[in-house]
Amino acid sequence: MTATPPEPDAPCNPGILPGIRLYVEAPLAAGATVVPSAEQHHYLRNVMRMPAGAAVRLFNGRDGEWLAAVEVRGRKDTALAVTARTRGQTAEPDLWLCFAPVKKARIDFVAQKASELGVSALQPVMTRHTQVARVNLERLRANAVEAAEQCARLSVPAVFPPRTLESLIGGWPAARHILLLDETQTGIPIVDTLRRRSDARGRPWAVFVGPEGGYAPEELDLLRRLPNVTPVGLGGRLLRADTAAVAALACWQAVLGDWTAPTHR
Amino acid sequence: MTATPPEPDAPCNPGILPGIRLYVEAPLAAGATVVPSAEQHHYLRNVMRMPAGAAVRLFNGRDGEWLAAVEVRGRKDTALAVTARTRGQTAEPDLWLCFAPVKKARIDFVAQKASELGVSALQPVMTRHTQVARVNLERLRANAVEAAEQCARLSVPAVFPPRTLESLIGGWPAARHILLLDETQTGIPIVDTLRRRSDARGRPWAVFVGPEGGYAPEELDLLRRLPNVTPVGLGGRLLRADTAAVAALACWQAVLGDWTAPTHR
Numbered sequence: 001m002t003a004t005p006p007e008p009d010a011p012c013n014p015g016i017l018p019g020i021r022l023y024v025e026a027p028l029a030a031g032a033t034v035v036p037s038a039e040q041h042h043y044l045r046n047v048m049r050m051p052a053g054a055a056v057r058l059f060n061g062r063d064g065e066w067l068a069a070v071e072v073r074g075r076k077d078t079a080l081a082v083t084a085r086t087r088g089q090t091a092e093p094d095l096w097l098c099f100a101p102v103k104k105a106r107i108d109f110v111a112q113k114a115s116e117l118g119v120s121a122l123q124p125v126m127t128r129h130t131q132v133a134r135v136n137l138e139r140l141r142a143n144a145v146e147a148a149e150q151c152a153r154l155s156v157p158a159v160f161p162p163r164t165l166e167s168l169i170g171g172w173p174a175a176r177h178i179l180l181l182d183e184t185q186t187g188i189p190i191v192d193t194l195r196r197r198s199d200a201r202g203r204p205w206a207v208f209v210g211p212e213g214g215y216a217p218e219e220l221d222l223l224r225r226l227p228n229v230t231p232v233g234l235g236g237r238l239l240r241a242d243t244a245a246v247a248a249l250a251c252w253q254a255v256l257g258d259w260t261a262p263t264h265r
Numbered sequence: 266m267t268a269t270p271p272e273p274d275a276p277c278n279p280g281i282l283p284g285i286r287l288y289v290e291a292p293l294a295a296g297a298t299v300v301p302s303a304e305q306h307h308y309l310r311n312v313m314r315m316p317a318g319a320a321v322r323l324f325n326g327r328d329g330e331w332l333a334a335v336e337v338r339g340r341k342d343t344a345l346a347v348t349a350r351t352r353g354q355t356a357e358p359d360l361w362l363c364f365a366p367v368k369k370a371r372i373d374f375v376a377q378k379a380s381e382l383g384v385s386a387l388q389p390v391m392t393r394h395t396q397v398a399r400v401n402l403e404r405l406r407a408n409a410v411e412a413a414e415q416c417a418r419l420s421v422p423a424v425f426p427p428r429t430l431e432s433l434i435g436g437w438p439a440a441r442h443i444l445l446l447d448e449t450q451t452g453i454p455i456v457d458t459l460r461r462r463s464d465a466r467g468r469p470w471a472v473f474v475g476p477e478g479g480y481a482p483e484e485l486d487l488l489r490r491l492p493n494v495t496p497v498g499l500g501g502r503l504l505r506a507d508t509a510a511v512a513a514l515a516c517w518q519a520v521l522g523d524w525t526a527p528t529h530r
Contacts (some may be wrong), residue, residue, distance in 0.1 A: 104374070116508050118500070191456055191519040218353040234515075235383070235524035238417040243381050243511070250499075250512035251519050254456040259500035 009073040011160030020048060020056045021065075021149045026064040033071075041078045044070060055112075057086060060066075061155040066088040089154055092132070093257045094204040096121040096176070098168065099245055101132040106242045111140045114155050115147035117249040118257065124162040129213030135162045165215075169222050176204040177228040179252055181244050183214055184231040190248065193232050194255040201256050209245045215238070224246050275355045282512075283298070285313060285321045286330070286414045289345075297347040298336075306343045309335060322351060325467040354419055358522045361386040362422075362474050363433065364510055366397040371507045376405045378507075380412035380422050382474040382514040383522065388429040388471070394478030400427045414530040418473030434487050441469040442493040444517055446509050448479055451498035455513065458497050458522040465493070466521050520521035 026034045036044060044050045052072040058080065061064045065087040068080040097119045101107055114122060122144060124135045141159040148156040154237060178199045182188070215223070221228060236246055255260040291299045301309060317337040324330045325346065330352040333345040348516060366372055379387060387409060391452045399463060406424040413421040436443045442465045447453070447471045480488070499512055518524040 011271050105370075113511075114503075115500055116504050117512070118502055151504065153502050164370055189519065189525040191516075192525065233524070235518060235522070237381055237418050239381050239416065240377075243378050246378075246508070246511045247382070247515035247519075250515045251456075253500055253511075254454065254516050257500070259498070260454045260457065 017088050028066045034080040048257040057153050067085050075094045095119050096206035098123040098206050099127050099209045100127045100130040101135045108143050110242050111143035112147040113246045115144040116151045123160045126164045127211050128216035130211045155206050174227050179207045180208050180231045182231040188232045190232040207248050212241050279525050282382050288410050289323050293331045308512040324419050338522045357456050361471035362387040363390050363471050364474045365392045365395045366400045375507050376408035377412040378511045380409040381416045384422050386423040391429045395476045395483035439492050444472045445494050445496045446474050447496040453498045455497040455516045472513050477506050
């Protein structure tokens, strides 16, 4: 394996191979050839200046993680020759983040952090007090993919189109549990409450985080009437919506998710 | 009380009074007059256009939270006449965040989020793999103060000057417990581990988060040899340093901090 330039800011973790990881959509198997996207080509050749034969790692959310060698076919033509599998695909928590979109830097942040924290889907939700009218789904997805590449996960979160809260709740699948951040009830401790839901470990879940203005009372009523809702508070300080999302995802992973299991990278 | 313009992005929380909150250093008591800083004067008069008599809330980390009325003395001269106390000062967790400084947007983020999550002090720590040579303490402090004003806490975190890890550890007070994010040990679950430390609830703690490059092995050895160290992992995905800090602070507050107690705002 040819030495690769270090990934910018990548921690030295003994379980993690150094170097570049790319998410691709193509099937991955020994002997397959993957054509990188135009952005990936630019990144590999112009930004990272990867020479012919340099190794990258690829994942597609289905086939595990594979080594691939850079093939330089021309100035504008790069291919990736898939060689050996480095990790098998493993099951990941089925955890949606349903969040009211916030402004630009903060929504980038939510997408990045949620991806690092292992969500399976990002669902923007339009609420009464949501101050953002349009959501750039391409940008959300790009942030989620980049974070997935950097954090060594084997999948990228799905990015769902925005829904109104009413419409989302109207068709809500009863089997998907909800962790509801209810800032009107600061006294319900998140960890103790989640520990009492160990019956729902391994089930589909969604974390609901309201907008900066909070859910409207009638929205909270709608949410609380759903079958499998667990309302919690996050203490007495008033958290920004993006902080609350990260805090709740961390607590969920730590109690019901994959932070409790021995890990395989 | 004169109506005040809403604080930008402030959630409507039943326990929280709407309006502007300012951190001041002066003593607060009924009848006191507080002179705002030049920035606060500008914010009140030019940005928020507060009229004479408008109410703001003040806190100084010692005397609780007080209402004060804006006094317009001249174009460049504002005073705040303290009237009634809205909340008494309460004890807060003694929780330091010892973190390797990261680049600009991310360090702003760490200061803001840590302040929202209730840390009592921010301690930048220079480590072997720290890529940032200088820390703008004024900027760290401004971010921490602004977040404290917005999140309704009654104090602002102290901002300590940067220390090298060796020097910080060399003089470490043995009574202060350490939650060490050890990314070489992904299998130690944070919540279960913290729950077993309930003997140390109410004690001084510090969360240690390494740089993007991770602690060097000899640094981890130094840290692990300290008397009251609790190493934990945060699962199998590789978290950015800022994500890890927020996740660990959230878990700490949820298990040993003030997210488990009934809250008073």
